[in-house]
Amino acid sequence: MIGVDSGSSIGTVTAAPVSAGTGVLPAPGTDEKVILSIRDLNVYYGNFHAVGGVSFDVPKNQITALIGPSGCGKSTVLRCINRMNDLIPSARVEGEILYHGQNVVAKGIDPVAVRRRIGMVFQKPNPFPKSIYENISWGAKINGIKGNMDELVETCLRKAALWDEVKDKLKENGLALSGGQQQRLCIARTLAINPDVVLMDEPASALDPISTLKIEDLMRELERQYTIVIVTHNMQQAARVSDQTVFFSLGEQRMGMLVEVSPTRELFTNPRDQRTEDYITGRFG
Numbered sequence: 001m002i003g004v005d006s007g008s009s010i011g012t013v014t015a016a017p018v019s020a021g022t023g024v025l026p027a028p029g030t031d032e033k034v035i036l037s038i039r040d041l042n043v044y045y046g047n048f049h050a051v052g053g054v055s056f057d058v059p060k061n062q063i064t065a066l067i068g069p070s071g072c073g074k075s076t077v078l079r080c081i082n083r084m085n086d087l088i089p090s091a092r093v094e095g096e097i098l099y100h101g102q103n104v105v106a107k108g109i110d111p112v113a114v115r116r117r118i119g120m121v122f123q124k125p126n127p128f129p130k131s132i133y134e135n136i137s138w139g140a141k142i143n144g145i146k147g148n149m150d151e152l153v154e155t156c157l158r159k160a161a162l163w164d165e166v167k168d169k170l171k172e173n174g175l176a177l178s179g180g181q182q183q184r185l186c187i188a189r190t191l192a193i194n195p196d197v198v199l200m201d202e203p204a205s206a207l208d209p210i211s212t213l214k215i216e217d218l219m220r221e222l223e224r225q226y227t228i229v230i231v232t233h234n235m236q237q238a239a240r241v242s243d244q245t246v247f248f249s250l251g252e253q254r255m256g257m258l259v260e261v262s263p264t265r266e267l268f269t270n271p272r273d274q275r276t277e278d279y280i281t282g283r284f285g
């Protein structure tokens with residue numbers, strides 16, 4: 001059923017309705033198992049066919065990892081899911097990305113509304129040059145979130161496993177935190193918009209091993225409430241942290257294509273495709 005989800009909230013804070021533009025995003029169904037369904041996705045940059053015929057489902061409240069060699073289109077696919085590819089002038093997207101059953105790449109759907117529901121965390125931590133508190137409250141306010149900001153800031157920092165480390169210095173600049181803390185601040189900021197899907201493009205690749213494990217633990221914690229899609233170059237990380245893995249490879253003329261989607265344990269122990277096996281055993285890529 002198509003409706004406006006204006007009731008979602010964190011504590012006493014209420015999210016803005018997402019009926020911006022002519023497109024209205026549907027309210028989440030309580031019994032759905034698949035939150036995103038990618039159907040025959042093709043992406044072009046100018047004349048270059050970067051991603052061809054990609055289809056897979058993203059199960060709700062699970063972590064899906066996208067893996068594959070450099071240039072196979074992992075970031076491209078991820079960016080399509082929350083319409084970030086709209087910001088690249090040469091990019092053209094064909095196919096469907098169904099979010100709660102509604103095609104978010106269709107004409108008439110407001111990309112800003114999509115990004116409120118499907119948040120993104122980038123490789124390099126990118127806090128605003130503002131206080132830790134404002135990193136969360138300011139981002140939330142400009143996205144139409146209203147309510148008790150003290151409560152929102154604390155809830156989001158707790159969810160991002162950062163509260164204990166920063167509760168006494170909320171007025172300090174977010175950029176003064178360590179890289180791993182900055183990344184958790186960016187995750188907290190993303191959660192403040194009240195999304196139900198969080199996309200992460202190599203969120204730990206710039207971090208030391210301890211910060212990386214913290215982010216991985218955090219992802220496991222967050223999957224109870226959110227659905228996560230992560231791009232990672234680190235196969236151990238994909239194996240440790242994800243429930244489902246999607247393996248992409250390069251086809252003719254360097255077009256990225258999907259080779260295999262399987263439960264993570266299965267993909268790493270008993271891959272169905274020879275190309276997957278070659279990649280995970282280090283014979284390719």
Ligand SMILES: Nc1ncnc2c1ncn2[C@@H]1O[C@H](COP(=O)(O)OP(=O)(O)OP(=O)(O)O)[C@@H](O)[C@H]1O
Pocket residue numbers: 045050068069070071072073074075076077088090254256
């Ligand atoms: N803004 C862009 N303009 C033109 N071509 C692009 C752009 N972004 C990506 N591409 C091309 O699309 C293909 C897929 O790139 P993408 O960044 O999605 O790969 P990736 O799998 O994320 O690679 P990596 O593992 O190196 O991050 C590559 O051939 C890349 O050169």
Ligand SMILES: [Mg+2]
Pocket residue numbers: 074075076231
């Ligand atoms: Mg990439």
